[in-house]
Amino acid sequence: MKNSIKRIIDSRLKSKCKTYGYGDDLLGVMLTAAKSNEYERKMRMDEIIEECKNFYYAGQGTTSILLTWTTMLLSLHQGWQEKLREEVFNECGKDKIPDTDTFSKLKLVMFIFIVLLAGEEKGFLTPINLADEHGVDGVASSVRTRD
Numbered sequence: 001m002k003n004s005i006k007r008i009i010d011s012r013l014k015s016k017c018k019t020y021g022y023g024d025d026l027l028g029v030m031l032t033a034a035k036s037n038e039y040e041r042k043m044r045m046d047e048i049i050e051e052c053k054n055f056y057y058a059g060q061g062t063t064s065i066l067l068t069w070t071t072m073l074l075s076l077h078q079g080w081q082e083k084l085r086e087e088v089f090n091e092c093g094k095d096k097i098p099d100t101d102t103f104s105k106l107k108l109v110m111f112i113f114i115v116l117l118a119g120e121e122k123g124f125l126t127p128i129n130l131a132d133e134h135g136v137d138g139v140a141s142s143v144r145t146r147d
């Protein structure tokens with residue numbers, strides 16, 4: 001893990017350019033801080049590597065559990081599975097690999113992720129049932145109400 005991160009950092013350091021510096025994402029911001037002359041902003045390389053590891057583990061575990069949970073619930077609710085598949089095919093086509101532009105068009109897919117996350121927080125056992133009973137608008141107002 002440490003070596004993979006080091007390789008990414010090295011290639012970013014090499015690709016520094018006049019206009020964008022080290023880039024405007026988190027790694028770019030941290031590398032700018034590492035190379036800064038201001039003592040308070042300076043980050044050591046081992047701190048940057050630790051921060052990248054932290055992001056990797058925090059993002060990987062949560063995302064894979066959400067995807068597993070979503071797949072499990074969609075296998076129990078095949079009507080919703082069909083609706084989501086239809087939306088993905090309509091927006092992305094059958095041959096195209098989805099990208100960030102197409103993701104932003106997947107309203108129903110995003111809605112289901114939000115229902116599952118909010119349902120978990122509120123202790124709903126099968127939050128997707130709510131979508132069946134109350135429809136998309138009903139669930140949207142239900143997850144907005146935080147009691």
Ligand code: HEM
Pocket residue numbers: 054055056058059060062063066117
């Ligand atoms: C479904 C996906 C995710 C869920 C449910 C989730 C949930 C959470 C929760 C509940 C916290 C704690 C917030 C707190 O302490 O108040 C947290 C913190 C954090 N998450 Fe996520 N997360 C998700 C995805 C991600 C992803 C993709 C990344 C990185 C790419 C990430 C990076 C982090 C980091 C770095 C923190 C610590 C923030 C801090 O130190 O203040 N998370 N997340």
